[in-house]
Amino acid sequence: MLPEAIEPLKGKAATEFIEYDRRQLTEAEKDSLKKADAVYARHKVAP
Amino acid sequence: MFFLPSAQAIDLTKLHFVKLSPESNISALDCTEDNGADPLGLQEFILKEALTYQAERIGVTYLVLHEKTIVVFLTVSMNCLSLEELQQQEMIPEIKVRHPALLLGRLVVDKRFRNLGIGTYLCQWVIGLARYLSELVGSRYVALHTLPDRSGFYKGELLNFTESSQPRPDKKKLLYRKITSDS
Numbered sequence: 001m002l003p004e005a006i007e008p009l010k011g012k013a014a015t016e017f018i019e020y021d022r023r024q025l026t027e028a029e030k031d032s033l034k035k036a037d038a039v040y041a042r043h044k045v046a047p
Numbered sequence: 048m049f050f051l052p053s054a055q056a057i058d059l060t061k062l063h064f065v066k067l068s069p070e071s072n073i074s075a076l077d078c079t080e081d082n083g084a085d086p087l088g089l090q091e092f093i094l095k096e097a098l099t100y101q102a103e104r105i106g107v108t109y110l111v112l113h114e115k116t117i118v119v120f121l122t123v124s125m126n127c128l129s130l131e132e133l134q135q136q137e138m139i140p141e142i143k144v145r146h147p148a149l150l151l152g153r154l155v156v157d158k159r160f161r162n163l164g165i166g167t168y169l170c171q172w173v174i175g176l177a178r179y180l181s182e183l184v185g186s187r188y189v190a191l192h193t194l195p196d197r198s199g200f201y202k203g204e205l206l207n208f209t210e211s212s213q214p215r216p217d218k219k220k221l222l223y224r225k226i227t228s229d230s
Contacts, residue, residue, distance in 0.1 A: 025225075025227075025228060028204060028207065029207055029225075030228060032171075032174075032205070032206070032207050033174070033178065033226065033228050035171055036171045036172070036174035036175040036178060036226075037175050037178060038175070039168060039171040039172045039175050040171075040172050040174075040175025040176050040178070040179055041175070042060060043062060043063075043064050043172055044179075045064050045066065045109065045176075047066075
């Protein structure tokens with residue numbers, strides 16, 4: 001969720017951005033991202 | 048237990064990550080080639096330069112341990128990709144600035160632990176780290192530079208990196224992997 005002070009994209013600009021981003025991801029990429037999240041969650045590091 | 052397909056001897060879920068420090072005992076880490084050569088200066092880097100890089104915030108190095116043995120070191124830093132370095136399909140309408148990225152500067156598996164799937168697992172960890180950080184600081188890619196004969200490892204279906212067609216001044220290739228998701 002965006003902080004309240006930042007105005008979210010609206011209208012055509014928001015639609016174009018979301019459609020663009022979704023078009024770029026294949027199922028294999030989505031699956032790969034889930035695995036990456038799981039691996040990092042298992043081995044989180046702190047400063 | 049969780050194993051990658053090629054892993055045989057190490058339970059990857061039990062790897063332990065620690066940040067490099069002056070107290071780290073890295074004397075046993077062997078990052079050289081099978082013949083003992085160090086063509087990319089990786090052994091030199093971890094032994095002599097990594098702490099300075101870290102102190103100056105050029106790159107942060109993590110040591111990855113299996114039980115009490117260091118099996119990998121990896122170094123990460125902030126970076127960015129120019130639009131020329133990205134494929135046309137990566138262009139975002141109305142956004143013409145360079146795209147922020149996490150640079151996987153070095154990822155080296157100790158020669159005694161190679162071909163066990165550790166490198167793939169740690170690349171996934173770096174992608175996960177980048178996704179976590181991108182919630183705090185804008186970042187859209189993981190990027191790395193590697194020799195042409197090693198780019199296939201990163202471009203495979205487990206990691207899905209793309210090779211930039213932009214020529215570089217050295218012999219290395221630039222590869223990048225988008226980390227955003229629409230979910």
